[in-house]
Amino acid sequence: MTSAPKPGAGYAGLVEMRKCRVTKDYIGVYRSAEAGLEADPDLPWSTVCESHSYIVSHSTLANARAAASYPDWCEECSAKMNTKETP
Numbered sequence: 268m269t270s271a272p273k274p275g276a277g278y279a280g281l282v283e284m285r286k287c288r289v290t291k292d293y294i295g296v297y298r299s300a301e302a303g304l305e306a307d308p309d310l311p312w313s314t315v316c317e318s319h320s321y322i323v324s325h326s327t328l329a330n331a332r333a334a335a336s337y338p339d340w341c342e343e344c345s346a347k348m349n350t351k352e353t354p
């Protein structure tokens with residue numbers, strides 16, 4: 268088991284950290300530039316799967332947060348979600 272990462276404790280640019288209800292993985296929403304992520308000026312927000320290091324960038328914080336609640340953009344999480352959804 269991994270412990271919950273805490274915002275402000277070494278996570279530069281972190282806006283929000285949430286745990287995916289389906290995969291139980293932690294997903295962080297970051298300001299790309301502050302987090303030291305490769306920043307496209309048009310996509311200043313990044314959503315990061317802390318467990319698998321997948322990153323997806325967005326133009327708005329709302330979109331980045333939406334991606335955090337449903338991490339189908341992370342191959343590993345997507346695979347887990349597909350497994351759980353199969354009866």
Ligand SMILES: [Zn+2]
Pocket residue numbers: 292316317318319320321338341342343344345
């Ligand atoms: Zn993942």
